[in-house]
Amino acid sequence: MRILKPEVAKSRKxxxxxxxxxxxxxxxxxxxxxxIASEALPDVSSATIRNxxxxxxxxxxxxxPHTSGGRIPTDKAYRYYVDYLANVQKMAAKERExxxxxxxxxxxxxxxxxxxxxxxxxxxxxxxxxVYTSNVQEQRVQRLDFIxxxxxxxxxxxVTQSGAVRHWPVRTGYTINPTRLRVLSRFINxxxxxxxxxxxxxxxxQHVHSGHQEIAGMADLATxxxxxxxxxxxxxxxxxxxxxxxxxNTSEDDFEDLKQMMRFVEERDRxxxxxxxxxxxxEKSNQKLNVSIGSENELKELKNLSIVSTACKVGDKTVxxxxxxxxxxxxxTRVMSLVNFIGSLLESSLQNWTALxxxxxxxxxx
Amino acid sequence: MRILKPEVAKSRKxxxxxxxxxxxxxxxxxxxxxxIASEALPDVSSATIRNxxxxxxxxxxxxxPHTSGGRIPTDKAYRYYVDYLANVQKMAAKERExxxxxxxxxxxxxxxxxxxxxxxxxxxxxxxxxVYTSNVQEQRVQRLDFIxxxxxxxxxxxVTQSGAVRHWPVRTGYTINPTRLRVLSRFINxxxxxxxxxxxxxxxxQHVHSGHQEIAGMADLATxxxxxxxxxxxxxxxxxxxxxxxxxNTSEDDFEDLKQMMRFVEERDRxxxxxxxxxxxxEKSNQKLNVSIGSENELKELKNLSIVSTACKVGDKTVxxxxxxxxxxxxxTRVMSLVNFIGSLLESSLQNWTALxxxxxxxxxx
DNA sequence: AATTAGCACTCAAAAAAGGGGGTTGACAAA
DNA sequence: TTTGTCAACCCCCTTTTTTGAGTGCTAATT
Numbered sequence: 127m128r129i130l131k132p133e134v135a136k137s138r139k140x141x142x143x144x145x146x147x148x149x150x151x152x153x154x155x156x157x158x159x160x161x162i163a164s165e166a167l168p169d170v171s172s173a174t175i176r177n178x179x180x181x182x183x184x185x186x187x188x189x190x191p192h193t194s195g196g197r198i199p200t201d202k203a204y205r206y207y208v209d210y211l212a213n214v215q216k217m218a219a220k221e222r223e224x225x226x227x228x229x230x231x232x233x234x235x236x237x238x239x240x241x242x243x244x245x246x247x248x249x250x251x252x253x254x255x256x257v258y259t260s261n262v263q264e265q266r267v268q269r270l271d272f273i274x275x276x277x278x279x280x281x282x283x284x285v286t287q288s289g290a291v292r293h294w295p296v297r298t299g300y301t302i303n304p305t306r307l308r309v310l311s312r313f314i315n316x317x318x319x320x321x322x323x324x325x326x327x328x329x330x331x332q333h334v335h336s337g338h339q340e341i342a343g344m345a346d347l348a349t350x351x352x353x354x355x356x357x358x359x360x361x362x363x364x365x366x367x368x369x370x371x372x373x374x375n376t377s378e379d380d381f382e383d384l385k386q387m388m389r390f391v392e393e394r395d396r397x398x399x400x401x402x403x404x405x406x407x408x409e410k411s412n413q414k415l416n417v418s419i420g421s422e423n424e425l426k427e428l429k430n431l432s433i434v435s436t437a438c439k440v441g442d443k444t445v446x447x448x449x450x451x452x453x454x455x456x457x458x459t460r461v462m463s464l465v466n467f468i469g470s471l472l473e474s475s476l477q478n479w480t481a482l483x484x485x486x487x488x489x490x491x492x
Numbered sequence: 493m494r495i496l497k498p499e500v501a502k503s504r505k506x507x508x509x510x511x512x513x514x515x516x517x518x519x520x521x522x523x524x525x526x527x528i529a530s531e532a533l534p535d536v537s538s539a540t541i542r543n544x545x546x547x548x549x550x551x552x553x554x555x556x557p558h559t560s561g562g563r564i565p566t567d568k569a570y571r572y573y574v575d576y577l578a579n580v581q582k583m584a585a586k587e588r589e590x591x592x593x594x595x596x597x598x599x600x601x602x603x604x605x606x607x608x609x610x611x612x613x614x615x616x617x618x619x620x621x622x623v624y625t626s627n628v629q630e631q632r633v634q635r636l637d638f639i640x641x642x643x644x645x646x647x648x649x650x651v652t653q654s655g656a657v658r659h660w661p662v663r664t665g666y667t668i669n670p671t672r673l674r675v676l677s678r679f680i681n682x683x684x685x686x687x688x689x690x691x692x693x694x695x696x697x698q699h700v701h702s703g704h705q706e707i708a709g710m711a712d713l714a715t716x717x718x719x720x721x722x723x724x725x726x727x728x729x730x731x732x733x734x735x736x737x738x739x740x741n742t743s744e745d746d747f748e749d750l751k752q753m754m755r756f757v758e759e760r761d762r763x764x765x766x767x768x769x770x771x772x773x774x775e776k777s778n779q780k781l782n783v784s785i786g787s788e789n790e791l792k793e794l795k796n797l798s799i800v801s802t803a804c805k806v807g808d809k810t811v812x813x814x815x816x817x818x819x820x821x822x823x824x825t826r827v828m829s830l831v832n833f834i835g836s837l838l839e840s841s842l843q844n845w846t847a848l849x850x851x852x853x854x855x856x857x858x
Numbered sequence: 859a860a861t862t863a864g865c866a867c868t869c870a871a872a873a874a875a876g877g878g879g880g881t882t883g884a885c886a887a888a
Numbered sequence: 889t890t891t892g893t894c895a896a897c898c899c900c901c902t903t904t905t906t907t908g909a910g911t912g913c914t915a916a917t918t
Contacts, residue, residue: 370757374754
């Protein structure tokens with residue numbers, strides 16, 4: 127993979143490439159040979175650097191927006207930078223602590239971990255943060271309960287083993303005897319605990335159709351609940367926060383890019399799909415941290431943006447992803463370690479609620 | 493209040509003022525006398541119009557950004573426009589239907605009404621939409637239930653009479669017998685149904701301290717639940733969606749304004765406070781639809797933005813607000829009727845779940 | 859063979875220099 | 889009170905000039 131010859135590479139070519147990337151990320155201006163000569167490599171003349179940069183251009187790492195006026199990194203350069211040049215540094219202990227604290231106070235403060243995590247990501251990265259929970263249909267049921275709300279109305283509450291809670295109101299049209307409701311709930315829980323939503327639905331359908339006695343008279347309710355479980359539920363799976371942050375750290379040049387990006391992200395489906403694909407991809411290759419640079423995303427809307435994401439596991443099951451999306455010219459080293467770290471925080475937070483002794487049968491609920 | 497003399501006003505001055513506002517909203521360019529003369533008032537010469545516009549300027553309705561080159565409306569003009577000139581037109585029946593449909597399918601599709609409503613507002617207005625739920629502490633409890641999650645962990649579920657559902661995990665540290673949990677739940681519900689959260693907390697505290705038998709041994713749990721109820725919960729009260737929309741319909745000139753606005757909105761607290769104040773203000777003056785134009789907001793971040801909002805009632809109690817926030821030069825007539833309409837939709841949707849026969853005692857839950 | 863100095867050339871960005879078009883204020887006439 | 893007219897204004901757009909950093913190339917140097 128390492129394309130550049132070791133000797134030259136290590137000593138100069140790589141150094142120059144790294145410098146161009148860093149400089150460009152910092153200043154957002156094409157980098158020229160003089161600048162490098164004077165600030166990074168005082169012992170080498172600008173002419174030499176020009177030669178090297180010409181080589182780098184030929185190899186596809188640099189690119190001149192105009193015949194003269196400095197060069198800027200290509201996607202390939204960023205990729206190389208991320209893969210070989212950016213030392214995936216651990217974050218300073220002090221910073222870790224600071225973040226950890228912020229995380230704890232936020233995540234415990236509010237029931238919705240996902241939103242808070244996205245927000246924290248955004249705040250710390252200066253880009254937009256997201257948390258994506260993988261397809262709910264594949265998650266496993268921990269409990270499905272019903273709370274009588276009012277005559278003719280019941281609140282269904284679904285808890286998955288990955289700790290997500292989903293609730294929705296169900297209209298039955300008629301009032302259900304609360305005792306029977308509890309019986310139903312108990313029955314259902316015995317049947318479906320630990321199954322995926324999809325499986326659970328199948329089982330329940332069978333029972334509804336076979337007119338199981340515990341369900342008798344409540345077929346309506348059961349049917350409705352099933353229908354609601356079935357829904358793609360696209361929306362609640364994806365949390366994106368911090369457009370403001372992103373805007374903040376963006377110059378007017380990127381206005382159009384941002385517009386496009388937002389349009390894309392606000393079509394939740396497309397962004398969800400992207401993340402879903404990415405997730406399975408990462409699962410296959412057993413990758414933990416992923417960086418997708420510009421056109422690597424294969425979506426024209428994202429050609430000037432990068433996504434840094436990490437898979438989020440509970441036990442050995444990938445349950446979601448989280449990360450940030452921001453301009454291609456971002457501080458990869460910092461952001462990568464940040465995403466990495468917050469990912470681990472969320473994981474341990476999830477673990478807290480789910481990796482408890484496998485949901486022991488407390489079916490003496492009666 | 494009506495400052496302009498009726499005769500002149502009705503016939504010309506107002507007409508010109510209205511025309512300037514509408515034209516400016518449409519084109520975003522200063523409006524000159526010729527334009528008005530040729531397109532709006534062909535029977536009047538441009539010189540006359542100049543005179544009138546000079547008056548309007550003197551009275552503070554118009555303002556010249558440059559010594560020549562047309563005039564643009566001041567905040568005062570927008571205010572006048574909104575108050576007297578914009579006929580608060582009903583929306584076309586067809587459009588109403590269309591929206592109603594969209595609303596139904598979205599709101600029923602997903603458990604989170606608030607987010608969906610915000611999104612719909614954004615989509616239809618082209619600005620950012622928000623829904624704000626007023627201070628949870630004042631909302632009334634419908635139910636508080638517990639679902640055993642795992643040994644040592646319980647999920648608390650709170651349903652308010654305005655239909656909001658809040659849930660959070662509680663760690664007890666030790667496993668609670670589910671039967672006793674149910675007893676507790678029943679006991680609590682008997683005690684606090686219909687009270688405000690604040691009241692409920694007070695009552696519960698008393699019981700915890702007096703060591704009521706139903707609570708015995710579960711003081712830990714109760715205490716934790718109380719603590720969680722007590723939290724300001726600032727975050728879950730405010731939903732803002734559609735920055736993308738807003739960006740979309742914004743020219744590069746407003747970039748800075750937008751940045752400021754987003755910064756402001758993403759500091760949830762400040763925006764919440766603003767809305768909270770606005771809400772009490774509206775409640776006092778018994779106002780239904782409110783429009784705050786530019787500097788009327790008394791926040792420099794919003795000096796170029798307007799907020800159109802409506803109070804949202806369940807029964808006769810104001811439970812929240814919803815509306816849109818967008819550039820000062822928006823189509824007020826359209827947006828106002830839109831906000832109005834969607835407000836009524838949300839209201840009736842809430843009513844559906846809450847104004848049912850006053851939550852009959854189904855305490856035979858046992 | 860690699861490096862360097864020097865030179866002519868290129869081109870984007872910034873500054874300067876025109877018009878054009880629409881607007882205004884003023885004033886005199888209707 | 890309204891209107892016609894006109895000089896002056898000034899934003900906006902386009903064109904031109906200037907400037908400065910950067911490049912490629914070649915010949916000289918190490």
